[in-house]
Amino acid sequence: xxxxxxxxAEVEARVxxxxxxxxxxxKAFRAVGLSGVVTGLVLVLILFTSILSxxxxxxxxxxxxxxxxxxxxxxxxxxxxxxxxxxxxxxxxERELAWLTQVNMVNWNRLLEDSVIAAAPEAAAMARRDxxxxxxxGERFQLREMVxxxxxxxxxxxxxxxxxxxxxxxxxxxxIDRSLPDAQQQxxxxxxxxxxxxxxxxxxxxxxxxxLFMNPDSRSSLASAGLAGAFVGxxxxxxxxxxxxxxxxxASAIYxxxxxxxxxxxxxxxxxINNLAAVPSIVFGLLGxxxxxxxxxxxxSTPIVGGxxxxxxxxxxxxxxxxxxxxxxPPSIRQAALGxxxxxxxxxxxxxxxxxxxxxxxGAILGVAQALxxxxxxxxxxxxxxxxxxxxxxxxxxxALPVQIYLWQGNELRNFFEARTSAAIIVLLALMxxxxxxxxxxxxxxxxxx
Amino acid sequence: xxxxxxxxxxxxxVRVFYGDKEAIKGVSVDIMExxxxxxxxxxxxxxxxxxxxxxxxxDTIEGCRVEGEITLDxxxxxxxxxxxxxxxxxxxxxxxxPNPFPKSIYENVAYGPRIHGLASSKRDLDEIVEVSLSKxxxxxxVKDRLMEPGTGLSGGQQQRLCIARxxxxxxxxxxxxxxxxxxxxxxxATVEELIEELSSQFxxxxxxxxxxQAARVSNRTAYFHLGKLIEVGDTDEVFTKPxxxxxxxxxxxxxx
Amino acid sequence: xxxxxxxxxxxxxxxxxxELAALKSRFLEMGGLVETQVLQAVKALTERDAELANxxxxxxxxxxxYEMKIDDAAIHILxxxxxxxxxxxxxxxxxxxxxxxxxxxxxxKKIAKLALQxxxxxxxxxxxxxxxxxxxxxxTMLNGALEAFARLxxxxxxxxxxxxxxxxxxxKTASRSLMTYMMEDPRTISECMSVMWVFRALERVGDHACNxxxxxVYMVEGEDVRHxxxxxxxxxxxxxx
Numbered sequence: 052x053x054x055x056x057x058x059x060a061e062v063e064a065r066v067x068x069x070x071x072x073x074x075x076x077x078k079a080f081r082a083v084g085l086s087g088v089v090t091g092l093v094l095v096l097i098l099f100t101s102i103l104s105x106x107x108x109x110x111x112x113x114x115x116x117x118x119x120x121x122x123x124x125x126x127x128x129x130x131x132x133x134x135x136x137x138x139x140x141x142x143x144x145e146r147e148l149a150w151l152t153q154v155n156m157v158n159w160n161r162l163l164e165d166s167v168i169a170a171a172p173e174a175a176a177m178a179r180r181d182x183x184x185x186x187x188x189g190e191r192f193q194l195r196e197m198v199x200x201x202x203x204x205x206x207x208x209x210x211x212x213x214x215x216x217x218x219x220x221x222x223x224x225x226x227i228d229r230s231l232p233d234a235q236q237q238x239x240x241x242x243x244x245x246x247x248x249x250x251x252x253x254x255x256x257x258x259x260x261x262x263l264f265m266n267p268d269s270r271s272s273l274a275s276a277g278l279a280g281a282f283v284g285x286x287x288x289x290x291x292x293x294x295x296x297x298x299x300x301x302a303s304a305i306y307x308x309x310x311x312x313x314x315x316x317x318x319x320x321x322x323x324i325n326n327l328a329a330v331p332s333i334v335f336g337l338l339g340x341x342x343x344x345x346x347x348x349x350x351x352s353t354p355i356v357g358g359x360x361x362x363x364x365x366x367x368x369x370x371x372x373x374x375x376x377x378x379x380x381p382p383s384i385r386q387a388a389l390g391x392x393x394x395x396x397x398x399x400x401x402x403x404x405x406x407x408x409x410x411x412x413x414g415a416i417l418g419v420a421q422a423l424x425x426x427x428x429x430x431x432x433x434x435x436x437x438x439x440x441x442x443x444x445x446x447x448x449x450x451a452l453p454v455q456i457y458l459w460q461g462n463e464l465r466n467f468f469e470a471r472t473s474a475a476i477i478v479l480l481a482l483m484x485x486x487x488x489x490x491x492x493x494x495x496x497x498x499x500x501x
Numbered sequence: 502x503x504x505x506x507x508x509x510x511x512x513x514x515v516r517v518f519y520g521d522k523e524a525i526k527g528v529s530v531d532i533m534e535x536x537x538x539x540x541x542x543x544x545x546x547x548x549x550x551x552x553x554x555x556x557x558x559x560d561t562i563e564g565c566r567v568e569g570e571i572t573l574d575x576x577x578x579x580x581x582x583x584x585x586x587x588x589x590x591x592x593x594x595x596x597x598x599p600n601p602f603p604k605s606i607y608e609n610v611a612y613g614p615r616i617h618g619l620a621s622s623k624r625d626l627d628e629i630v631e632v633s634l635s636k637x638x639x640x641x642x643v644k645d646r647l648m649e650p651g652t653g654l655s656g657g658q659q660q661r662l663c664i665a666r667x668x669x670x671x672x673x674x675x676x677x678x679x680x681x682x683x684x685x686x687x688x689x690a691t692v693e694e695l696i697e698e699l700s701s702q703f704x705x706x707x708x709x710x711x712x713x714q715a716a717r718v719s720n721r722t723a724y725f726h727l728g729k730l731i732e733v734g735d736t737d738e739v740f741t742k743p744x745x746x747x748x749x750x751x752x753x754x755x756x757x
Numbered sequence: 758x759x760x761x762x763x764x765x766x767x768x769x770x771x772x773x774x775x776e777l778a779a780l781k782s783r784f785l786e787m788g789g790l791v792e793t794q795v796l797q798a799v800k801a802l803t804e805r806d807a808e809l810a811n812x813x814x815x816x817x818x819x820x821x822x823y824e825m826k827i828d829d830a831a832i833h834i835l836x837x838x839x840x841x842x843x844x845x846x847x848x849x850x851x852x853x854x855x856x857x858x859x860x861x862x863x864x865x866k867k868i869a870k871l872a873l874q875x876x877x878x879x880x881x882x883x884x885x886x887x888x889x890x891x892x893x894x895x896x897t898m899l900n901g902a903l904e905a906f907a908r909l910x911x912x913x914x915x916x917x918x919x920x921x922x923x924x925x926x927x928x929k930t931a932s933r934s935l936m937t938y939m940m941e942d943p944r945t946i947s948e949c950m951s952v953m954w955v956f957r958a959l960e961r962v963g964d965h966a967c968n969x970x971x972x973x974v975y976m977v978e979g980e981d982v983r984h985x986x987x988x989x990x991x992x993x994x995x996x997x998x
Binding site for chain 1: 556557561563586587588589590594595596597600601602603611612616617663666667669670746
């Protein structure tokens with residue numbers, strides 16, 4: 052039955068005509084959408100391949116395997132003092148310190164030079180300086196620690212793995228143009244030749260770098276610069292955020308969503324929480340510096356301050372995520388619980404919360420992950436300080452992973468640190484991805500259908 | 502039919518406001534012992550709102566205010582001494598969509614008795630669960646899978662599980678808010694049959710938008726229109742010779 | 758389609774089953790009562806038993822009460838159960854059949870009244886043999902119809918529909934012979950007219966029994982066989998099988 056003035060056939064013809072237009076629009080939209088997705092994927096792929104291709108080699112670095120003779124001629128020290136009876140511990144400590152100073156004074160570099168010469172006799176003819184430059188300067192402390200710990204090894208020979216100097220690593224792995232004139236090379240010709248020879252003989256090998264994971268940052272001995280300090284610092288901050296921001300955020304969200312009366316005040320709070328989530332992170336850094344460091348006199352550059360600042364920053368995210376997870380629980384569940392006479396608290400904790408947990412966990416972990424990658428606020432509370440120890444409590448000065456990346460990125464030995472920076476990024480990303488994977492796992496574990 | 506029964510709940514000039522809007526305009530009706538009373542009426546007539554007053558489910562809605570008096574066994578349920586939690590244990594509710602907890606069938610039924618401390622031992626609880634499920638006509642269907650999730654049952658079974666969950670607390674009155682609107686006809690018939698069986702032990706108030714359902718299950722029918730109670734009487738009477746023109750127009754499908 | 762007696766049970770609603778069963782059994786009770794009434798009326802007439810005639814007249818009140826009760830129950834079912842398909846046909850057929858039964862009761866009452874009149878006269882009226890014969894015939898038809906109802910037996914119902922023709926023939930024959938008596942002896946005309954009324958009443962009982970049977974066919978098969986010729990009826994029912 053045609054309605055209006057058009058016959059059925061005309062109606063069909065018009066619909067067909069308009070269909071063509073509609074189909075074109077639909078196809079165009081799909082094409083745009085798809086190309087957007089593809090572009091995004093390609094960019095991510097490029098990012099990951101570039102980071103992986105640059106960073107992965109940094110997990111391996113040039114390492115010597117040398118017989119080191121603990122030459123008593125060079126290590127001329129008194130026997131390690133022992134506490135005699137009747138001696139006060141203060142006195143003993145003083146004697147021990149004097150002994151340690153003595154140990155410190157030993158020319159450890161000579162031991163290393165000698166070991167190289169022992170392995171490659173022609174090095175004897177070279178300037179000692181040129182030989183010494185093969186091994187990164189931090190390694191002499193390894194010898195010192197060994198002797199300080201166990202003086203009886205003096206006079207013995209030990210096979211040790213010693214990191215080559217950063218420049219040697221760069222040279223051997225071709226990260227510097229070998230045809231550059233001597234003036235532009237970091238190493239003397241003799242050192243370079245010797246390095247090549249030792250590499251050929253297998254005395255220097257590219258080995259998996261434990262230093263990257265075990266050592267803190269270093270500027271004097273670039274080859275032994277590692278991520279351990281930054282990793283531990285970030286770990287502390289993450290724990291602080293997890294145990295501070297998550298419980299506080301979840302609790303406030305539950306209160307606001309389930310218990311708080313709906314009035315002007317709670318509206319105001321809600322608006323402000325949303326605003327807080329949009330505040331640039333660097334502002335939180337300023338806030339942290341002003342409150343935690345200036346007012347509460349907490350030490351600068353410490354994970355405790357970093358953690359507190361990041362907690363503040365994460366709090367709105369956690370609250371918003373938790374509230375939306377609570378909102379997503381169907382009201383029928385609440386009604387069901389209230390209908391059999393459950394109290395408000397029983398309803399919330401017995402029924403609503405268990406259903407919201409996957410969402411809450413996801414939100415919380417994503418918040419933590421976001422905090423983990425945050426750099427700007429940390430710069431303002433001095434976490435960009437150069438710290439060479441691994442913090443054992445959150446109250447000690449420490450580096451943090453994202454800041455470490457920033458610092459390494461600025462290091463002048465680009466040829467070496469470009470890879471190191473990417474390696475640090477890989478570590479950070481791996482940490483983030485495992486956190487996200489954990490979030491997904493948790494969600495799957497707690498997810499229930501209703 | 503209902504004249505010689507005792508009154509269980511009694512509403513007296515009940516008015517409900519949502520903000521400034523008056524949703525229920527002075528409703529007075531009694532709910533007798535062991536009867537099924539059906540509340541019918543067009544959408545928005547206030548029948549569900551009124552039902553929710555009877556166990557103070559409206560308390561959870563912002564801006565909802567109830568005036569007038571509703572008594573349960575002579576005590577005003579809006580009295581400050583009446584704890585809504587206790588009230589809801591005595592006046593249970595079954596909702597429009599089956600809403601079992603995402604827990605096992607057993608846990609669904611055991612939840613109410615557990616929070617109210619009705620069972621003193623595991624065996625007590627088991628018994629309550631079995632009796633409740635049997636009364637809900639579900640025991641034979643689920644006795645071998647009590648630990649499976651309640652949400653895995655069919656729609657009709659879920660609704661009967663919800664009924665079992667409600668009667669497990671031994672309420673005096675059961676409120677049902679369109680309990681079959683999400684069910685297919687066969688499941689509906691099963692639930693209706695169940696309602697009829699339950700009426701020997703409980704007072705049941707049921708809101709339904711199907712007047713046929715009201716005719717099938719109820720002893721008395723109350724017709725609501727624009728927030729007012731137009732007519733209440735024996736279902737036979739209401740469906741064969743309603744007293745009010747509005748009722749007649751609605752049940753004969755001549756509304757508006 | 759199952760044709761055992763339980764086709765009206767098996768509803769999920771137990772009380773619906775009970776209501777339908779009660780409706781059916783009350784209808785059959787009423788049928789039994791009416792059947793006895795017919796037999797008793799004929800007996801009262803042929804055996805000139807005034808007491809029995811009075812009893813039949815009084816029993817009509819019981820029948821009327823049955824009619825009202827059954828109608829009420831049927832309306833209750835229509836209003837509250839919204840019966841469909843065979844349930845609907847059952848209820849509608851019963852509503853109609855009940856009025857047929859009530860009419861049969863009325864006819865019996867009429868016969869009983871005539872019996873009382875005839876008892877007063879001292880002469881044995883003509884046509885008593887025919888009355889006994891036709892009375893027996895229609896009572897059997899009625900009994901058959903009720904049996905067919907109880908067993909949902911369509912074949913039996915069809916037999917009864919066909920049987921009505923024979924009753925009509927017997928009625929005509931009996932009237933004609935009575936006419937002969939009246940012509941022979943005009944003094945018996947008023948008496949004979951009463952007997953004629955009895956013939957007429959019994960013939961009506963046969964018609965109502967036939968109606969009952971038609972309702973049964975509709976009830977069981979859903980086919981309306983009223984106002985249908987016998988051969989067409991056979992056709993109609995054959996199509997169903």
